[in-house]
Amino acid sequence: MQRHSADAIAAALRDGERLEREGRTVAQVAAELGISPSTYRSWRRRYGQGNDGDVARIKSLERENAALRRILVDKELENEALRELSRGRW
Template sequence: MPKGVGKRHSAAQIVEKLRDCDAMLKSGKSVSEVVQHLGISEQTYYRWRSKYGGMSSDEAKRLKELETENARLKKLLAEAELDKAMLKEIASGNW
């Protein structure tokens, strides 16, 4: 697999890995050791920690669902705005 192309983790998997990280860190391991053991980069660890830290699996799943719905709604709005702009252009006689 090319560098920078990795496996996608579900929100529930991320929360579980963060719990594993917490346990390993409490046992005295360093962040470097923990991320190496889990097969992720430190950057990924800190990104996950800022986004999912303290969440339960259910909360993480709900967040992912909301993000997906938000993206869908943004796309619909953009398409509606394009349609509106085209109709204005046609109505103005510049078509």
């Protein structure tokens, strides 16, 4: 799966908006941008009409959120293991 930079996504959304204003369909816009229509729709839904900095900030927050979720899961597993040990099940 190819990852696009925040700058590339922001540029694609700007170009896409321009092309849509010119009367092109989503499928035509996506083809011209070299992405699938579902990717284009997903980017529009996720990043909306924000500016370029918003895209980078959202991507950064999504990465941070994923890291925090992994930490939380690790801690929950550790706590469960400690509970099992305290019950004498190991």
